[in-house]
């Protein structure tokens with residue numbers, strides 16, 4: 001587990017850019033002091049838009065980019081919180097808490113990294129792709145072409161090989177991304193693979209199983225509904241196994257969102 005911990009900041013960050021992207025996603029860039037050096041891939045920010053103030057809970061978003069004083073997120077409008085965020089204008093201020101949680105390890109060497117993304121899972125993995133010391137392969141899956149267009153060029157520019165699969169066959173291999181991933185891992189079974197995944201639970205569980213079968217390590221970023229984001233409310237608990245093998249509960253916001261696959265009890 002990534003040991004890095006730091007004191008999160010609570011700031012009113014100014015919106016510097018906000019635009020629609022392909023595939024129903026939006027990109028939001030916030031000015032956030034010294035974030036570039038603080039944020040780790042896999043960490044998240046907990047946001048409250050002014051339009052969302054009446055609804056108490058913040059919403060968590062993975063950090064997609066962090067450079068200098070700018071922090072970027074990619075989000076999909078799915079409910080009232082993200083709809084409110086979509087209304088925020090450039091120049092307005094957004095209430096941000098972060099960076100929060102434990103991210104992916106970025107100091108791994110002697111491995112062939114395999115990134116596996118479903119949906120907005122591409123956001124933290126794109127950030128990670130630029131921070132890892134070695135390059136490898138990225139597998140991106142989604143329901144249709146609209147879900148797998150995001151970040152593909154980012155990965156390629158950074159020197160990663162990209163493979164895609166869509167359930168309707170509109171881009172890449174038809175079906176779930178786990179099928180080409182399994183086939184590729186079988187062909188490369190003698191390699192020191194290490195998996196880094198972010199997406200829905202089914203995908204994470206499959207990546208964890210694959211890693212266990214090949215005795216590889218896998219790092220999974222869990223997606224849980226959150227309340228406080230700081231470890232106080234227990235809204236985000238996940239059953240885990242500690243170092244002695246005993247089952248216990250972890251708080252995804254504070255102990256994660258990234259866990260080693262062997263720790264998770266599904």
Ligand SMILES: Cc1cc2nc3c(=O)[nH]c(=O)nc-3n(C[C@H](O)[C@H](O)[C@H](O)COP(=O)(O)OP(=O)(O)OC[C@H]3O[C@@H](n4cnc5c(N)ncnc54)[C@H](O)[C@@H]3O)c2cc1C
Pocket residue numbers: 044059060061062063073074075076077078079080081082083120123124222223224225226257
């Ligand atoms: C660590 C973390 C990182 C995240 N990063 C991103 C990101 O980079 N980009 C992005 O678009 N979204 C991300 N999310 C999910 C994002 O927080 C939810 O989409 C958002 O909370 C939905 O808020 P809403 O008010 O629009 O929807 P709501 O009105 O609260 O819910 C709309 C629908 O979405 C479902 N939902 C809400 N939250 C989640 C969730 N966490 N997981 C699965 N389903 C959910 C609800 O059950 C409901 O069906 C992340 C979540 C976590 C926990």
Ligand code: FES
Pocket residue numbers: 225226227228229230231232233234235236237251252253254
């Ligand atoms: S969101 Fe409150 S403990 Fe995790």
